Amino acid sequence: MTDINGLRPDSLVVAAGRPPRVTGAPVNPPVVLSSTYVGVDSPGPDDLLYARYDTESWRGLEDAIGALEGSTQRALVYGSGMAAISAALSLVPRNGTLAIPRHSYNVSLVAARAHAEERDLTVIEVDIAETESVTAALNGADSPTLWLESPTNPMLEIADIPALVEATHARGGTVIADNTFATPLAQQPLALGADVVVHSVTKYLAGHSDVVMGAAVTDNPDLWSRLKTQRDVHGAIPGPWEAWLALRGLRTLALRVQRSQASALELAQRLEAHPAALEVRHPGLPSHPQHDRARAQMSGFGSIITLRPRGGVEAAATVARTVNLWTPATSLGGVESLIERRRRLPAEPATVPDDLLRLSVGIEDVEDLAADLVAALETSQR
Ligand SMILES: Cc1ncc(COP(=O)(O)O)c(C=O)c1O
Incomplete structure (x- = not known):
C-alpha cells in the first residue's frame, strides 16, 4: 500500500x-x-x-x-x-x-x-x-x-x-x-x-x-x-x-476543482462588470461581504456563483431557459455547468431572493461558458 x-x-x-x-x-x-x-x-x-x-x-x-x-x-x-x-x-x-x-x-x-x-x-x-x-x-x-x-x-x-x-x-x-x-x-x-x-x-x-x-x-x-x-x-x-x-x-477531484474554481472566479469578475447583472456573489470577489474571512480560512473560493439579473424573476427564468452549454438543473459539483433559479423549489427559504440564479461552474472552456451566459443574459433584457 x-x-x-x-x-x-x-x-x-x-x-x-x-x-x-x-x-x-x-x-x-x-x-x-x-x-x-x-x-x-x-x-x-x-x-x-x-x-x-x-x-x-x-x-x-x-x-x-x-x-x-x-x-x-x-x-x-x-x-x-x-x-x-x-x-x-x-x-x-x-x-x-x-x-x-x-x-x-x-x-x-x-x-x-x-x-x-x-x-x-x-x-x-x-x-x-x-x-x-x-x-x-x-x-x-x-x-x-x-x-x-x-x-x-x-x-x-x-x-x-x-x-x-x-x-x-x-x-x-x-x-x-x-x-x-x-x-x-x-x-x-x-x-x-x-x-x-x-x-x-x-x-x-x-x-x-x-x-x-x-x-x-x-x-x-x-x-x-x-x-x-x-x-x-x-x-x-x-x-x-x-x-x-x-x-x-x-481521483480527478484536484484537477476538476482547480479548473472549476479558476473559471468561477473569472466568470464572477466578468459578470460583476456586466450591465445586466444586478448582483453577483462569489467568495473570491473583493465585493463579497466576507471575502477576507474566506481568504483567511479557505485555500480556494469554491465554484459556485450567484447571479441576480436585472429584470427580476422573469429575466432570471429567461436566462435559465435560454442557455445552451449550461444545463438548467438542480445540483452542483459535476463536470458540467448547471444553472438554477433556486426559488423554483417550493422548499427554498423565502429569504433567498426570487430572482437568484445559482451557478455551478464545471470544467468546460471558460470562454464558451462566458459567451453562453452573456448571450442568455442579453436575451433576458429584451
Ligand atoms: C450543501 C448540501 N448538503 C447536502 C446535500 C444533500 O445531498 P444529497 O442530495 O446527496 O442527499 C446537498 C444537495 O444538494 C447540498 O447542496
Missing part, C-alpha cells in the same frame, strides 16, 4: 484507498457483490461479517475521504448526503439545542425541524456570517450543537469557523460542518476545530452527476462509533457500484 502520510491533497486523491501493493494485486479496490461473508467464530473488529456493516467496496473510498478531511479514522459512507446529514443530526442530544444557518441547504433545514419534533430539540436558525449573533444564540444552551455550512447554499455566506468553534466548545458543545460546497481541497473544517464533517458525495467528490451518496468524517473515536452504530442500525448504506463510481470520480 502507498504510504500516504505527509502527501499533499492533490496526491492523496490519487493515492489513498488503493489495495495493498503486492504482486498481482489490482490497483483499484474491487466491487464485491456479496451481502455476506464466511465466518464461524465471533468476528474480530476488522473481520467482514455482513455488507450492511462493512464491505471491501467501501473501504478505499472511506479511507480516501477520511484522509482528505485530515482524519485518522476512515469516513463513513451513506446512501445519500441527506442520509449522512440525518445520521449527524442524530448526535444532537434529546432536548438539546441546535443552531443552524438560515440559508443551509433547504432539505437540511427540513431534516433539522423533523429531528426537533421527534426529540424535542430547540432549533435556532441563525445568520451564520454574524458571529456575535450566533454566539448570543448559543448563550445559555448546555452542550449545544452548531451546524455549519460555509459557504451556505445558495447565499454563499461565510462563517467565522474558528471563532464559532471556540464559542460552541466553550459551552461543551459539538460542531458539525457540511463541507460539500468547499470540498476538502478548499477547506478543512476538522483542522479548524469542527468535530464532524458531512458531505453530499453526489457533488464534487464523485463529480460526474451519476451517483447519489453521502459521507461523514470525524477524528473523535466516540462520535465515530456512535455514527457507525447509527448506520449499522438504520442501514442507509450505498451500494458497491456507487462506491466504485465515487472513488473513480474522486
Whole structure:
C-alpha cells in the first residue's frame, strides 16, 4: 500500500484507498457483490461479517475521504448526503439545542425541524456570517450543537469557523460542518476545530452527476462509533457500484476543482462588470461581504456563483431557459455547468431572493461558458 502520510491533497486523491501493493494485486479496490461473508467464530473488529456493516467496496473510498478531511479514522459512507446529514443530526442530544444557518441547504433545514419534533430539540436558525449573533444564540444552551455550512447554499455566506468553534466548545458543545460546497481541497473544517464533517458525495467528490451518496468524517473515536452504530442500525448504506463510481470520480477531484474554481472566479469578475447583472456573489470577489474571512480560512473560493439579473424573476427564468452549454438543473459539483433559479423549489427559504440564479461552474472552456451566459443574459433584457 502507498504510504500516504505527509502527501499533499492533490496526491492523496490519487493515492489513498488503493489495495495493498503486492504482486498481482489490482490497483483499484474491487466491487464485491456479496451481502455476506464466511465466518464461524465471533468476528474480530476488522473481520467482514455482513455488507450492511462493512464491505471491501467501501473501504478505499472511506479511507480516501477520511484522509482528505485530515482524519485518522476512515469516513463513513451513506446512501445519500441527506442520509449522512440525518445520521449527524442524530448526535444532537434529546432536548438539546441546535443552531443552524438560515440559508443551509433547504432539505437540511427540513431534516433539522423533523429531528426537533421527534426529540424535542430547540432549533435556532441563525445568520451564520454574524458571529456575535450566533454566539448570543448559543448563550445559555448546555452542550449545544452548531451546524455549519460555509459557504451556505445558495447565499454563499461565510462563517467565522474558528471563532464559532471556540464559542460552541466553550459551552461543551459539538460542531458539525457540511463541507460539500468547499470540498476538502478548499477547506478543512476538522483542522479548524469542527468535530464532524458531512458531505453530499453526489457533488464534487464523485463529480460526474451519476451517483447519489453521502459521507461523514470525524477524528473523535466516540462520535465515530456512535455514527457507525447509527448506520449499522438504520442501514442507509450505498451500494458497491456507487462506491466504485465515487472513488473513480474522486481521483480527478484536484484537477476538476482547480479548473472549476479558476473559471468561477473569472466568470464572477466578468459578470460583476456586466450591465445586466444586478448582483453577483462569489467568495473570491473583493465585493463579497466576507471575502477576507474566506481568504483567511479557505485555500480556494469554491465554484459556485450567484447571479441576480436585472429584470427580476422573469429575466432570471429567461436566462435559465435560454442557455445552451449550461444545463438548467438542480445540483452542483459535476463536470458540467448547471444553472438554477433556486426559488423554483417550493422548499427554498423565502429569504433567498426570487430572482437568484445559482451557478455551478464545471470544467468546460471558460470562454464558451462566458459567451453562453452573456448571450442568455442579453436575451433576458429584451
Ligand atoms: C450543501 C448540501 N448538503 C447536502 C446535500 C444533500 O445531498 P444529497 O442530495 O446527496 O442527499 C446537498 C444537495 O444538494 C447540498 O447542496
